[in-house]
Amino acid sequence: MSDQKAISRREFVSSIAAAAAISSLSGGSPLANAQEAAPSGQTQDVPLTDKPGWKDQGIENLAKSPHAKLRDIPVRAVTIEAGFWARRREINVTKSIPTMHDLLEANGRMNNFLRLAGKSNSPQTGPVFSDSDVYKWTEAVGFVLQSGDRPELREMAEKLIDEVVAVQEPGGYLNTYYQDDRKSLRMLPQTQTTGHELYNMGHMLQGAIAYYRATGDRKMLDAGIRFVDDFLLPNYGPAPKKPIVSGHPEIELALIELYRITGDKRQLDLAGYILGGDSRIELPERRTIYMFSGTPFTARTKMQGHAVRAMYACCGATDYYMETGDDAYWKTLNTLWNDMTSTKMYVTGGVGSRADGEAFGDAYELPNFRAYGESCAAIGNMMWNWRMLAVTGDAKFTDVIERALYNGINSGMSLDGVMYCYRNPLAFDPSTGDKIRNPWYDVTCCPPNLERTFASLPGYFYSTSEDGIYVHLYDDSQLDWHLEDGTGLRITQKTNYPWDGSVEIAVSPAQASEFTFYVRVPGWSDHTEITVNGKALKGITPGAYLPIRRRWMAGDVVRLQMAMKPEVLEANPRVADDLGRVALQRGPLVYCLEGLDQGQGVMLSDVALRVGKPSDGEFQTEYRGDLLDGVVVLHHPGFVAEYGASEELLYSRYSGGAVKTRSVPLTFIPYYAWSNRLATAMQVWTPVLNA
């Protein structure tokens, strides 16, 4: 059950004392220039009021959130065993996170801290948001450690946390960029707008919270609290304090998660103040659109602007709703969700189609080759839908989470865990010279974001509610947790999902107990069978949770059989780029064509399908254990258009759609696995022949 007694109150080491020590060691430390003296009321080990205790908190701690219907389970409660995500998660821990640590060091991200502690003479390196890379990496490690100790990662993180907190200034300020000549720019309106100070600290808080929930170690968390309580709250907020504008939303959701630990309502209120952004700092409309902030969140009517900013703002606003129940927020959130999912989301769950401004496009603006679909934006989409799901228990949000996770997020990391996508296009032509996967980006937001997401994955499998438990995701896994009434509960999933649509779920409460087991029926599964101990259930609706209320006891088995027939999808005809094209999906996986799986000389740009009639042929599925770490590939007869001379013309007289074709076999692979071999052409949306 709840592990409150185990809360470790590690000794608080004052960063001021540490800084002073370093200062005296190093002589002219930059800290000597600190502009603010330690205020008399400085935070010293704020008592935490969080329940449940750190060890039992999930990705979010919604235990006391009055407007959350569902509550997170801790990450450690679910063990993902031999299934689809097990390999990805292991590579994340053994390859991605360690190599990213080295890359962060090699690219000066840690040096930025060391130089402030007088331990390095190298100059500041990297963009204004460089600190956030370090914090997101820390959060990834925090989530890993929530699943169990990994001493080598814990040691790396402890060292890093020491280096971070050592350079916090006496007044609570912490940032490695606004130093030296740039000190005078701190928190100026222009800096708030573009300087990412609060964005960095939002990630610092998220990292600190994940680490605290893994270890109970408050060192970094207390530094975060000092920033908020000593620097932010006394100086910034509604007049007569100085105004805040959120140049890149992130602090909002972090402040609210902090509030869920400290119980300090000022932190929640500050998040509300930031979300309520008005003309406190005059900004051009273009900028407030881009930032998805600076104007009241509740005045928004459509998804627009920088996609990651928009997603993080929506996360913060949903968190704010869960704590306050402010209906204006709920209305806006649903308006935005409907706008996004009905006009602005890729079939992969990626969002933010426009490279220009890394932004949401207009309605139905979903280019494929030029799809931006930043990995961070797909992650933000998943994070936001996770919060919307918590409010409602509505499976439409889980459908989006699954779509983004298996496709537009999963594509973001190479199978070997060391190459990352920033963009996740839905079509690719290697002749453009684009390099889609890279080990490092100077704007390296996506790699550690992917790492923290995969590390936190077990926390997304289940939620509890007052009346029972929800299962959201399927994979070979085991839950060891309890119902909200304290009844111990083990749930074991045996499945080869997503390659196979059958899941055997053993539901074993510690003692026989009546509760509702909410089984998610994916929206894409048009024919789903669910049995309990062999007895078929009725009322199964795609895109809904089937509530199974009964007296459960050890040995009960739920069997779920989802329809895994490859589905041919079309886009709304207003999506110009998908007109006359189809995409394939099997289970949660969107498929694509990659050039090197097709016959010699077959150009993807000339490929077409005939589908819809029996004579058009069937999809054949084939599990290929040797390919791309093991995937089900799809085969279907297709065509290559032989355009002849007209192919060379950009515009020509309308041919009436009659194109000469020859038959070719086509092989589709899961989209997430593209670009893990030789770079060849790729496309998700394939033209259909009607003639």
Added chain:
Amino acid sequence: MSDQKAISRREFVSSIAAAAAISSLSGGSPLANAQEAAPSGQTQDVPLTDKPGWKDQGIENLAKSPHAKLRDIPVRAVTIEAGFWARRREINVTKSIPTMHDLLEANGRMNNFLRLAGKSNSPQTGPVFSDSDVYKWTEAVGFVLQSGDRPELREMAEKLIDEVVAVQEPGGYLNTYYQDDRKSLRMLPQTQTTGHELYNMGHMLQGAIAYYRATGDRKMLDAGIRFVDDFLLPNYGPAPKKPIVSGHPEIELALIELYRITGDKRQLDLAGYILGGDSRIELPERRTIYMFSGTPFTARTKMQGHAVRAMYACCGATDYYMETGDDAYWKTLNTLWNDMTSTKMYVTGGVGSRADGEAFGDAYELPNFRAYGESCAAIGNMMWNWRMLAVTGDAKFTDVIERALYNGINSGMSLDGVMYCYRNPLAFDPSTGDKIRNPWYDVTCCPPNLERTFASLPGYFYSTSEDGIYVHLYDDSQLDWHLEDGTGLRITQKTNYPWDGSVEIAVSPAQASEFTFYVRVPGWSDHTEITVNGKALKGITPGAYLPIRRRWMAGDVVRLQMAMKPEVLEANPRVADDLGRVALQRGPLVYCLEGLDQGQGVMLSDVALRVGKPSDGEFQTEYRGDLLDGVVVLHHPGFVAEYGASEELLYSRYSGGAVKTRSVPLTFIPYYAWSNRLATAMQVWTPVLNA
């Protein structure tokens, strides 16, 4: 014949003397800070060696260009009478150019000069390229005056020229941005890359040359020569001089046109040095792609980067080829032209599809809603093709000129002459809130560029060659000029083109004379009839000039009948955004649907056509004198899809292409005339139904 004797050598007023006078009047003039003293060898009225004289020079003076096959006629040689372009040109002179003058003043563009002369205390205003706005406006006036005096415009221009030359520094430097604190930045590598100093002066030279060719007045031209001869040539160029990189190509073509006046080969060589750009100033590859410069022009293999930069670079390179005959240039120019016209040009002649970087996209990347298609880039496309045409006499270049001129350029200015497009999209949804036409842009490159283009238009109608004369464009107009052997020639076109496909061309040499009259047969006219004095000619090929060699005499009449049937065009199937869609073209005009011409409740996003079979119905043409200053509209039966519930879904199961439709009449207007009424939806490419 040639009007050399009329060359006016107006008295040269030294700008230094003027500046000194102002300086002594105003006290501490900023000129007192000029960093360079007047060099002893300062240019004083360089003797000009240009032939023919100023009055007989065309848009380009190719009289002595060894690798030009065609030679420009002067703008004044053609009078456009009551035809299609007459109204546009008159509005350009009476509305566009005067109001732009006022806007330039109101937005501080002239104040930037006045403040340097000590006549204003207001600060520098506008971006780094603000001077170029003034110069392009001057060029527009220059072209207007080449067609005949307009005293009110001439007076405005004379005042402006005085204000410009007054602030030229003793060393020849002239720029209103790199002043005061910014003086130290002049011509630094970073400034050359992004500061537009040479771009501004390229436009200054073009303005000066157009004004000189209109009036014989050398004042501004001499200031330009001083900049080149006193500032640029002595200090910049191959080592040991300081290096040059062309941050925004423009100076290249201007230097070569200056060379065509001065005969000073150093100016041509400097252009060649700039076009040969190598690693003289180290720049990231991304930047040299964007700038379309900084690496040797002849090393380019595809059209890429900022579209206006690319077009101006290609203009300069073609000019360089016309003077030098360097085959490497010719090879590259043709490679680039083929790449652009077969993969990267809109059906409107617009280029530069990508908003991000105002750039050429990848091959076949031609989005419609998000089409960038900057007006300046379409103009650059026309300018470049004009030069390619001069080299070859090949009508494929004229086809591009006409396509750009009538569509992607002509759309750039509103019918009332006071609103301008920066972007020229091929589809528009007013719900996005985009304002496509505006009276002013802070980056106001396009409006005066459009003005100079329309003012120079008569110069594009004909060219001479050794053996005769070429007619490129058709409109109600009269040429009064002469063949290269001096034989006087009047050509009168009577036509209602482009509404009608028949042109009556009276060819009247001063005395009977054998020469070739090259009649352009547009590529879009698949059936063209040409008669001379009623006798039909053979050998007529679309997209070629028909050479008519005979002994011409007064009273000869050529009749041309082009096919004006509306043509249904399809794009190469690799253009994702046009797949399953068609565009309409009639004569040189591309058509579009605009929402407010369709039935009530008809959403353009749901409209489709059936075309290609007799049962699909015919296009009806209707001249509407009351509409959009008089246009031929096209009517065709169409369909509105009734998607029902699926319309609300972004992705759904493939319907097999079967969509319920109802019939609606559709009305198409010429693309250039869109967005001149209430803002409603617009699209050029309409889906076709095959089922």
